[in-house]
Amino acid sequence: xxxxxxxxxxxxxxxxxxxxxxxxGSRMVFIAGQIARDADGGHVGEGDFAAxxxxxxxxxxxxxxxxxxTFDDVVKLTVYLVDWTPDKMPxxxxxxxxxxxxxxxxxxxxLTGIGVAALAEPDVLVEVEATAIxx
Numbered sequence: 254x255x256x257x258x259x260x261x262x263x264x265x266x267x268x269x270x271x272x273x274x275x276x277x278g279s280r281m282v283f284i285a286g287q288i289a290r291d292a293d294g295g296h297v298g299e300g301d302f303a304a305x306x307x308x309x310x311x312x313x314x315x316x317x318x319x320x321x322x323t324f325d326d327v328v329k330l331t332v333y334l335v336d337w338t339p340d341k342m343p344x345x346x347x348x349x350x351x352x353x354x355x356x357x358x359x360x361x362x363x364l365t366g367i368g369v370a371a372l373a374e375p376d377v378l379v380e381v382e383a384t385a386i387x388x
Contacts, residue, residue: 255279255386256328258361269346270364274328276386282320286333286380287312288372302341302378306348307355309381314356317385323358326385330364333380337368345379 255278258271265272289297289305290312298304313330317323334341345366353360362383372380 255388256326256362258363269349269361270330271361272363274363276328278326278386278388280387282317282322282326282383282385282387284313284316284383284385286331286382287316288374288377288380296376299376300378303344303348303351305378306345306381307351309379310349310352310360311355313360313381313383314352314358317383320387322385322387324353324356324360324362325358326387327360327362327383328386329384330360330362331382332364332366333369333372334366335369335372335378337366348379 255276257275259273259275260266260271261273287309289308291297291308297308314324317326334345349360
């Protein structure tokens with residue numbers, strides 16, 4: 254594994270990710286923002302925030318597998334959330350947990366969540382992009 258995740262002393266401990274990632278691999282992988290679409294482009298989880306988060310993470314997992322990686326190789330996630338409010342955090346965590354269970358991983362890379370007014374399509378509630386380092 255080319256990535257070590259750390260929660261340094263003196264920084265808040267966050268349940269759903271780690272504050273720092275240390276990458277030692279040699280191949281950088283940048284995954285475009287993934288939305289809640291299946292392999293055929295069909296809509297997944299229309300109006301269901303947790304289901305959309307889950308599908309986004311599953312799509313990241315699929316992209317990583319294609320290049321020989323897993324969530325263990327992710328050094329940074331950026332999550333764009335439509336009309337974000339803190340009361341949506343349990344739904345976000347639920348979607349991540351469901352995807353993690355299906356993928357057999359714990360996606361704990363540092364992440365930045367950004368609340369936005371809208372994304373590319375009106376039914377899209379979340380978009381996730383990833384950066385990974387592979388050996």
